[in-house]
Amino acid sequence: MSDTVLDRFLRYVVIDTQSDASSPTQPSTAKQLTLGRLLVDELQAIGISDAHLDEHGYVYATIPATSAKNNVPVICFCSHMDTAPDFSGTGVKPQVIENYQGGDIVLPGDTSRIIRAGDNPELANNIGNTIITSDGTTLLGADDKAGLAEIMTAAEILMNNPDIKHGAIRLLFTPDEEIARGVEKVDLAKLGADFGYTVDGETPGHIEDETFSADGVDIEIKGVAIHPGFAFGKMENAIRIAGEIIARLPRDLAPESTRGKQGFIHPTGVSGAMESASIHFIIRDFVDAGLTEKEELLEGIVKEVMASYPGSTYTFKVTEQYRNMNNVLSEHPQIMDYALEAVERAGMKAVRGSIRGGTDGSRLTAMGLPCPNIFAGGHAFHSPLEWISHQDMDKAVATLVELAKIWEERA
Ligand SMILES: [Zn+2]
Numbered sequence: 001m002s003d004t005v006l007d008r009f010l011r012y013v014v015i016d017t018q019s020d021a022s023s024p025t026q027p028s029t030a031k032q033l034t035l036g037r038l039l040v041d042e043l044q045a046i047g048i049s050d051a052h053l054d055e056h057g058y059v060y061a062t063i064p065a066t067s068a069k070n071n072v073p074v075i076c077f078c079s080h081m082d083t084a085p086d087f088s089g090t091g092v093k094p095q096v097i098e099n100y101q102g103g104d105i106v107l108p109g110d111t112s113r114i115i116r117a118g119d120n121p122e123l124a125n126n127i128g129n130t131i132i133t134s135d136g137t138t139l140l141g142a143d144d145k146a147g148l149a150e151i152m153t154a155a156e157i158l159m160n161n162p163d164i165k166h167g168a169i170r171l172l173f174t175p176d177e178e179i180a181r182g183v184e185k186v187d188l189a190k191l192g193a194d195f196g197y198t199v200d201g202e203t204p205g206h207i208e209d210e211t212f213s214a215d216g217v218d219i220e221i222k223g224v225a226i227h228p229g230f231a232f233g234k235m236e237n238a239i240r241i242a243g244e245i246i247a248r249l250p251r252d253l254a255p256e257s258t259r260g261k262q263g264f265i266h267p268t269g270v271s272g273a274m275e276s277a278s279i280h281f282i283i284r285d286f287v288d289a290g291l292t293e294k295e296e297l298l299e300g301i302v303k304e305v306m307a308s309y310p311g312s313t314y315t316f317k318v319t320e321q322y323r324n325m326n327n328v329l330s331e332h333p334q335i336m337d338y339a340l341e342a343v344e345r346a347g348m349k350a351v352r353g354s355i356r357g358g359t360d361g362s363r364l365t366a367m368g369l370p371c372p373n374i375f376a377g378g379h380a381f382h383s384p385l386e387w388i389s390h391q392d393m394d395k396a397v398a399t400l401v402e403l404a405k406i407w408e409e410r411a
Helices: 005-013 032-045 121-126 142-160 238-247 288-306 333-345 360-367 390-409
Strands: 059-063 075-080 095-097 131-133 169-174 195-201 206-211 213-222 264-272 276-285 313-322 351-355 373-375 387-389
Touching: 005 032, 005 131, 005 142, 005 390, 032 059, 032 142, 032 169, 059 142, 075 142, 075 360, 075 390, 142 169, 142 195, 142 387, 142 390, 195 206, 195 360, 195 390, 206 333, 213 238, 213 288, 238 264, 238 276, 238 288, 264 288, 276 288, 288 313, 313 360, 333 390, 373 390, 387 390
Parallel strands: 075 169, 075 195, 195 373, 206 351
Antiparallel strands: 059 169, 095 131, 131 387, 206 373, 213 276, 213 313, 264 276
C-alpha cells in the first residue's frame, strides 16, 4: 500500500521545524534534522538508494532515469523543511475536515480564529473536498510541508511505475528557507541538475517565474554632539536628522500602499543617539532599474535633509540582496512552457504569476540553477489560519509527474 499525499503531509506537519534567524548555526535549529532524517528513511524505503542528509542539513536524492534517451535534461524538485518564525510550529494538531460544505471554518483550539470564506475565495473551489487546518494555536506548516509531501508522493509514483519515461530527477529539501538562508550551503555541482522547480507556491495552476529584485540600504549619520545646556547654534542631533529622513519618505512607495508589480522603499530598522544614528531599508522592484531609481530618490531625500545640518555627515551603502529570477528564466523559455503544459495536462488552467518576495528559487536561479516556483496548494501561509486541501495536493503531484514526462518527451 502506498501512502497518499495526505498521509505524508499529516506525518510531516506534526514535526516542529521552525527556523530561527537569530541562531548562527546551520541549520538554524537542530529540530529540522528530525524531519530530514525521516524523509531520507522514507526515500530509501521507496527504493531511492542515494538519499542522504548532508552535514549542513540538506536532503539530496535521485530518482534514476527510466528513459533510453541520454540527452534528457536533469531536473530538480525542491521544497523547504522549515516553517516560518512568525507563528508557533510546536504541537501542531492538524484538523481534517472531510466533505467541506462551504462557509467559515472555526478552529477548535482557539475559536477566535476563523478561516473566513470571504477572505479565502479558493475555499469555494473546494466544496466536497478534504480541508486540512491547524487547531488555531499553531500554524499548519503547509508552507512548505505540502511541497515535501507532493514531491515525495510523485517520487513514489515514478519509482513504482518504470513504464513512465523520464530523465534523472534530483530531489533537494532545504532547511532555513524562511530565514533566507535556504540555499546558502547547497552544493550545485553535487546536485548536478540543469533546471529546477521549487514547489512552494499557493493556488493550484499557478507557476511563478518573477520575483522582486532586492537591495538593502544602510544609512549612517554622524551628527554634532554637545552638552544640551551649551547647544545653542551648535548641536546637530543625529536622532532628529534620522527622523526627518523617515518623515520625508514618499507614502505612495511603501509596502502598505503598493501591490502587483509596484516596488517600494521600506525602513526596517532605526537606531541612534545624539552623535550618530543609522537607518536600514529594504528596496524592492520587479525591474532592476526601478531599484536604482528608488535608491537615487532616497539619497536625494538624505541630501536635502543634510543640507540644513552643515556640521553633520552621512554614508549611504547599497547591498545587493537578490534579483528577479525572470532575468535568467526568460533566456530558457522551455522551463516555464513545460511547467504550464504540465499544469494543463493535470487538468487545471495554467496561470503565470509573480511573487512580491524572494524564494529559494530566485537564489538558486542567481547561483546558476534556473528555478521557477510551482504551486503547492496551501493558503494563508505563516499564520494560524493556514489551510490546504487533499485534492489540491493531488493536483500538484499530478503536475510534477506530467512535468517529468514532458522533459523526456521533448528531449
Ligand atoms: Zn515556503
